[in-house]
Amino acid sequence: MRCDCYIPSGCAVSGIMSKAGERMDGNDIIRSIALMHDRSNGLGGGFAAYGIYPRHANEYAFHMMFDNMEAKDQCEEYLKDTFDIVLDEEIPTRPGAVFEQDTSGRSAECGTQPITSPPILWRYFMDVPEHRTTFVSEREYVVEKVMDINSKFTGTFVASSGKNMGAFKGVGYPEDIGMFYKLDEYKGYIWTAHGRFPTNTPGWWGGAHPFCLLDWSIVHNGEISSYGINKRYLEPFGYKLELRTDTEVVAYLFDLLVRRHKMPMDLAVRALASPFWKDIDRMPKREQKIATAIRQVYGGALLNGPFSIILGYSRGMVGFNDRIKLRPMTCATKGDDMLYMSSEESAIREIADPDTVWSPKAGTAVIGELNWEVE
Amino acid sequence: MSQIPPEFIVKIDYDTCRRCRRCVMNCSFGCMQFKDRVVPDHKKCVACHRCVTFCPESAISITKNELTYKDSANWLPETRQNILKQAETGGILLTGMGNPRPYQILWDHMLIDACQVTNPSIDPLREPMELRTFLGRKPNRLEFTRDGNDEIKLSTELQPQVKLDVPIVFAAMSYGAISLNAHRALAMAAKNSGTLMNTGEGGIHKDLNSYTDNIVVQVASGRFGVTSEYLNSSAMVEIKIGQGAKPGIGGHLPGEKVGEDISKTRMIPVGTDALSPAPHHDIYSIEDLSQLIYAIKEATDYTKPVSVKISAVHNVAAIASGIVRAGADAVTIDGFRGGTGAAPMVIRDNVGIPIELALAAVDQRLRDEGIRSHASILCAGSIRNSGDVAKAIALGADAVVIGTAALVAMGCRVCQKCYTGNCAWGIATQKPELVRRLDPQVGAERLSNLVTAWGYELQEILGSLGVNSIESLRGSRERLRGIDLDEQTLELLGIKPAGIGQ
Numbered sequence: 019m020r021c022d023c024y025i026p027s028g029c030a031v032s033g034i035m036s037k038a039g040e041r042m043d044g045n046d047i048i049r050s051i052a053l054m055h056d057r058s059n060g061l062g063g064g065f066a067a068y069g070i071y072p073r074h075a076n077e078y079a080f081h082m083m084f085d086n087m088e089a090k091d092q093c094e095e096y097l098k099d100t101f102d103i104v105l106d107e108e109i110p111t112r113p114g115a116v117f118e119q120d121t122s123g124r125s126a127e128c129g130t131q132p133i134t135s136p137p138i139l140w141r142y143f144m145d146v147p148e149h150r151t152t153f154v155s156e157r158e159y160v161v162e163k164v165m166d167i168n169s170k171f172t173g174t175f176v177a178s179s180g181k182n183m184g185a186f187k188g189v190g191y192p193e194d195i196g197m198f199y200k201l202d203e204y205k206g207y208i209w210t211a212h213g214r215f216p217t218n219t220p221g222w223w224g225g226a227h228p229f230c231l232l233d234w235s236i237v238h239n240g241e242i243s244s245y246g247i248n249k250r251y252l253e254p255f256g257y258k259l260e261l262r263t264d265t266e267v268v269a270y271l272f273d274l275l276v277r278r279h280k281m282p283m284d285l286a287v288r289a290l291a292s293p294f295w296k297d298i299d300r301m302p303k304r305e306q307k308i309a310t311a312i313r314q315v316y317g318g319a320l321l322n323g324p325f326s327i328i329l330g331y332s333r334g335m336v337g338f339n340d341r342i343k344l345r346p347m348t349c350a351t352k353g354d355d356m357l358y359m360s361s362e363e364s365a366i367r368e369i370a371d372p373d374t375v376w377s378p379k380a381g382t383a384v385i386g387e388l389n390w391e392v393e
Numbered sequence: 394m395s396q397i398p399p400e401f402i403v404k405i406d407y408d409t410c411r412r413c414r415r416c417v418m419n420c421s422f423g424c425m426q427f428k429d430r431v432v433p434d435h436k437k438c439v440a441c442h443r444c445v446t447f448c449p450e451s452a453i454s455i456t457k458n459e460l461t462y463k464d465s466a467n468w469l470p471e472t473r474q475n476i477l478k479q480a481e482t483g484g485i486l487l488t489g490m491g492n493p494r495p496y497q498i499l500w501d502h503m504l505i506d507a508c509q510v511t512n513p514s515i516d517p518l519r520e521p522m523e524l525r526t527f528l529g530r531k532p533n534r535l536e537f538t539r540d541g542n543d544e545i546k547l548s549t550e551l552q553p554q555v556k557l558d559v560p561i562v563f564a565a566m567s568y569g570a571i572s573l574n575a576h577r578a579l580a581m582a583a584k585n586s587g588t589l590m591n592t593g594e595g596g597i598h599k600d601l602n603s604y605t606d607n608i609v610v611q612v613a614s615g616r617f618g619v620t621s622e623y624l625n626s627s628a629m630v631e632i633k634i635g636q637g638a639k640p641g642i643g644g645h646l647p648g649e650k651v652g653e654d655i656s657k658t659r660m661i662p663v664g665t666d667a668l669s670p671a672p673h674h675d676i677y678s679i680e681d682l683s684q685l686i687y688a689i690k691e692a693t694d695y696t697k698p699v700s701v702k703i704s705a706v707h708n709v710a711a712i713a714s715g716i717v718r719a720g721a722d723a724v725t726i727d728g729f730r731g732g733t734g735a736a737p738m739v740i741r742d743n744v745g746i747p748i749e750l751a752l753a754a755v756d757q758r759l760r761d762e763g764i765r766s767h768a769s770i771l772c773a774g775s776i777r778n779s780g781d782v783a784k785a786i787a788l789g790a791d792a793v794v795i796g797t798a799a800l801v802a803m804g805c806r807v808c809q810k811c812y813t814g815n816c817a818w819g820i821a822t823q824k825p826e827l828v829r830r831l832d833p834q835v836g837a838e839r840l841s842n843l844v845t846a847w848g849y850e851l852q853e854i855l856g857s858l859g860v861n862s863i864e865s866l867r868g869s870r871e872r873l874r875g876i877d878l879d880e881q882t883l884e885l886l887g888i889k890p891a892g893i894g895q
Contacts, residue, residue, distance in 0.1 A: 241512035243859040246871025317864030
């Protein structure tokens with residue numbers, strides 16, 4: 019399953035959120051991403067969903083991929099040693115599933131692809147044993163274990179590791195992946211989706227988006243040209259960048275800036291997609307001081323290159339572009355509740371009749387937050 | 394009588410020579426004499442090209458004296474010439490400029506990436522392309538608070554930062570080693586280009602007081618010209634521990650160069666030798682260095698970053714780490730090809746390590762220790778073009794330092810005779826009639842042009858890399874590939890060989 023290839027990609031992203039926390043099934047997000055079929059090439063698709071495990075909301079839900087039973091056995095030993103496993107089960111799938119509706123354009127020639135030869139897909143609902151958190155926080159502990167598993171266990175991959183959320187991803191067109199994972203049967207208040215067009219090498223199951231750590235999930239259309247320094251910037255903070263994909267750095271950067279450095283979300287985005295100096299120089303003094311300090315201190319976190327990114331986390335959804343908007347992103351709202359983000363406006367109109375539709379300015383975050391508190 | 398044959402042959406085309414004697418006036422090495430026509434004394438020629446440049450008829454040419462020595466791959470002409478010199482004098486061979494020996498130049502074995510299709514390149518003519526750089530200590534993180542009005546405020550107080558419009562600063566060259574006009578040109582150019590010049594260890598002439606914001610003042614082992622006022626009329630203070638051309642060696646400005654002005658600036662009597670000891674006599678350990686760093690911070694009220702300059706030696710990474718932990722806000726590493734006004738040739742040619750390896754080792758070491766943000770890294774020691782600048786920044790430098798390149802821009806022909814005080818171009822001399830030859834305005838313009846041109850070229854490189862800010866190149870070794878390098882060197886540089894993708 020593991021592939022030592024770096025895969026630059028073009029892609030489609032889509033996200034739906036109910037700010038009121040109303041849970042909806044996965045049909046809408048599948049239809050939305052299916053409309054942008056042509057932006058993918060069948061080498062990767064995936065979804066992140068929040069609020070899907072209300073009965074296990076207080077346990078860390080690990081979505082795991084294993085190449086074989088041996089890898090699974092080895093990793094399970096490790097999980098038993100490090101966590102209290104409350105429940106573990108196979109992730110339900112529909113082998114050979116395809117999205118039944120017509121998808122546009124190239125599908126006529128390429129067709130949809132029944133999802134075949136998946137790795138072993140298993141999920142674990144786990145608690146962190148109390149005695150393990152004497153010296154580190156619970157989340158820090160989970161991060162360490164995820165880094166450990168991804169870097170030390172061959173044939174094993176943690177697809178997601180947050181509470182009451184999960185990543186569902188694999189090789190195939192995203193709409194088929196959605197049907198494969200039976201997402202029509204889950205209910206969540208945030209859904210994000212990704213269709214992938216890797217350019218030089220075959221995709222692999224772990225390499226599909228979203229990339230997740232704790233409850234952070236990233237779907238990303240683009241390529242992080244600053245990957246080299248972002249990786250070196252993160253390493254001294256203890257992050258192990260083993261997946262050889264640029265998107266990984268985005269998830270870890272949010273983890274570092276927002277969780278560990280406690281930066282407000284809008285300022286974290288300002289570090290990742292900083293305003294230009296010419297604009298900073300014209301800001302009011304207080305704002306200028308903050309923007310300058312962020313660039314001075316977080317230069318290594320600046321994301322450069324073309325991207326549109328949707329970040330999902332338990333409390334909300336954030337969409338933003340690179341500093342000169344080299345990749346598309348459209349946002350829309352309906353009523354006070356619904357927020358949509360997508361690579362194309364059509365993918366929003368496919369599933370909703372929005373009140374307002376706009377294309378956010380380059381480097382400017384659109385932040386949707388839940389009206390109520392979750393951890 | 395000297396047995397040393399001339400190094401060069403000066404040919405004069407007497408058919409075109411108009412006997413204007415301009416060459417005689419221009420030659421500061423006493424090579425040209427006029428005896429009813431111009432007669433060169435070949436032995437005195439240093440190939441500084443002053444006469445060639447100023448001959449109105451282009452009647453002069455200078456060639457290497459090829460037939461002097463019988464061929465030997467082992468006993469090279471310069472080897473034998475040096476032996477002859479020492480046999481005649483019994484002295485240490487002195488020289489100037491950087492190491493000219495044909496060591497492998499690692500910059501020329503690194504290649505830069507570019508974008509194609511999946512990530513677009515960016516056109517610097519149409520999009521912003523940012524080179525702005527800040528030197529100084531940065532915290533690992535920022536902290537914010539919300540005030541009563543729910544407004545976010547920055548609660549972290551940053552240490553002093555020096556802003557550079559372009560990540561290229563002028564190297565430390567003292568008033569004494571170079572002329573006041575050269576210092577003036579460097580200061581003016583630094584101001585024009587939004588960067589810094591460095592006074593070197595000779596103090597600062599009062600005429601340059603208005604350039605405070607663009608000046609790094611140096612505190613070296615001789616402590617020449619160091620006063621509280623000196624420390625405070627600067628953007629940054631640098632403690633010089635070592636110099637790439639002469640690691641472990643002090644400095645010596647001969648008394649004949651110490652005229653009225655230099656005497657005042659250096660605070661020593663006219664005509665006395667200015668000796669910079671090899672070590673600082675109050676620094677015999679890292680904790681002593683730390684005391685000096687904080688003494689300077691106290692003297693400048695913590696308003697200026699303090700940098701420490703060291704030469705690239707075998708253990709440079711550990712030394713740099715110690716320096717950062719001792720409180721330095723910046724570290725300047727000077728490689729073994731770095732220039733000098735005067736150094737023993739045996740030291741210049743044989744001591745130290747290449748800057749490329751030193752820089753890579755220091756940057757990685759500071760990252761491994763989690764203290765990379767605590768100090769800026771300045772990279773010196775033969776940065777020859779903007780390609781070198783880009784590669785240095787990709788290896789991890791915050792900015793580069795140019796000495797020889799700056800001198801060449803002002804007219805230097807790298808004849809390596811700086812230590813003689815006879816510089817025909819008015820740069821490395823204190824003789825008023827020679828100093829006069831360098832017009833500070835013209836020098837400043839040429840220096841600014843060079844920095845501007847390299848700045849544009851850096852923007853082109855960033856654009857082709859698909860990034861629009863210098864911090865996305867800084868330390869991004871992923872964008873470099875090595876060519877014709879062995880595995881160990883690649884590993885030390887932290888780069889992959891050409892041909893390997895990501």
